[in-house]
Amino acid sequence: MINSRRISKPIQIGDVTVGGGAPVVVQSMTKTDTRDSRATIEQIKELEQYGCELIRVAVPDEEAARAIVDIKNEIDIPLIADIHFDYRLALAALESGADGLRLNPGNIGEPAQIKQVALAAKERVVPIRIGLNAGSLPQTSNRQLTIAERMVEGALEQIQLLESLGFDLIKVSLKAFDVPTTIEAYQLIADRIPYPLHIGITEAGTPRTGVIRSTVGIGTLLWLGIGDTIRVSLTAPPREEVTAAYEILKSLNLRQRGPVLVSCPTCGRAETDVVKLAEAVEAELARINRPIKVAVMGCVVNGPGEAQDADVGIACGKGRGVIFKKGEMVGTVEEKDFFTALMKEVEGL
């Protein structure tokens, strides 16, 4: 059975609660040039439509940090500034109204500079995510440990640095490309710190293969009860990251969003083109936001039984199909009407 969720110390990023038993939060990152605030706002508005709940933007320079003001004016979800190497960018992003920071204290400056950032973030009650990636482990780390152990060690150092400055609005991520390494790192740190965890697989790849790597890692961690917010990293438009995130959460019954399509894989028993019908239905369902369950089955014999908890469905036979609701047959239709008859029932729900 799915493990009970690890209860972390909740933080607030704008009006979104991460951790402490709150629903797992879906986030993404813009792929536009942050300095191009128009393009960035447009991408974020699109992501909001898909259900994105937190957005991160890269802040590589002062101009990008200043652009946050305009971006924040136009968007409805909290914004997290992603900072590397320069504490001044963190200060500027806070100045511009960022709701969260992602930075590794050890790489943004000297102790006095780190302290300045921590104090400014604390004053504004803005959380910081410490995001340690396997690819950027400190050179000094103990090479006798496993990579997962070194990631945890590196993160704990960064955490202690913030804690020593009296800062505890912390969220942590430990990402690697290797899925077992990632899972192991999160399992290890889950027991050692009270903070919420942002989970994901780094550089996972394209929508074809990367989504599978991400799903194995994120899905397993969620099953183990670990994870307060997720990001599916894909080399693809960010809306695909958001839809994939919701599919993972829906499959574990952790979140609901929009319809679920049940469709059989078809086999030598199918007497109609189930693949084509399922694809058409899926495209149509993408416009619907209600959490309904729709089934497209290739055989009349098993169809209704195997999709008995669908709200509505069709079981296709030779030239004719049966429309069913909650496992009960409610009518038959001709093959040419399969799609329209099913969608009519969907709309009537």
Add this chain to the structure above:
Amino acid sequence: MINSRRISKPIQIGDVTVGGGAPVVVQSMTKTDTRDSRATIEQIKELEQYGCELIRVAVPDEEAARAIVDIKNEIDIPLIADIHFDYRLALAALESGADGLRLNPGNIGEPAQIKQVALAAKERVVPIRIGLNAGSLPQTSNRQLTIAERMVEGALEQIQLLESLGFDLIKVSLKAFDVPTTIEAYQLIADRIPYPLHIGITEAGTPRTGVIRSTVGIGTLLWLGIGDTIRVSLTAPPREEVTAAYEILKSLNLRQRGPVLVSCPTCGRAETDVVKLAEAVEAELARINRPIKVAVMGCVVNGPGEAQDADVGIACGKGRGVIFKKGEMVGTVEEKDFFTALMKEVEGL
């Protein structure tokens, strides 16, 4: 850490070992009309190219059972006949040389008929998969139990039926659309029987959403150490089931097949079209069978470090990119040459 694998009692399906610590076997099912042996052979030959190791065909009638003779003559992987309702189809499939059967003894006939099938399978040393789906639970099952418990109860009855006939070349599957139910059912039965388990999520859906449901279920079970053979059920051409299966196994380092592409999700720091480049590289890598790791990274600063264990990679900057091998930079290239320079290095490996 990934759980040590449950060691099951191995069975042989043709020359393929399932269980007993053997590598997790990838299987699929044809979507052609089995009676059309030409189309079925063609589909199976294609699946063999993608690495499919066991193939199942639907046997809805005598003609389909007879077609197995021709199909077996032309293919190189073992064939499993999928039977429902009629014990004579099971006998005919055995007669035609099927290497495995998938049937639920309770639904193919009377005790004397079931016995006839079990004896014929035993004589030929042909294993039987008992495949219980949540949608076809016996009416009589105890409704006070959870669905997962009822699935296990139903499977145990079927298993005992075969065992009582002295038959133990058994493999078991327990599939549901609901992912937590499926995982729970497999966890429950894993401790109660010695037989190998075929894992999957039923009616998972299309390549866009179904692959995620399947991956959460199969990935988590494999992480838990459960699963001897997998099928990813998708409403799609079966080659997509096979490639998805390998991606799951590769992501957990359980199997290797072909290249792995590491590619960053890109962000506001990227100064070139990483998505387009990654897609082009992925398409090209699909033709290569060697287990190499190739990286496409959107930024020169973190790229080589974050993909340090890639065999070869490119980190793209503004107008220029760096080619690296095993994390070491080996040359720079112009933007127009990103793709060709990278692929040249790949070929040179």
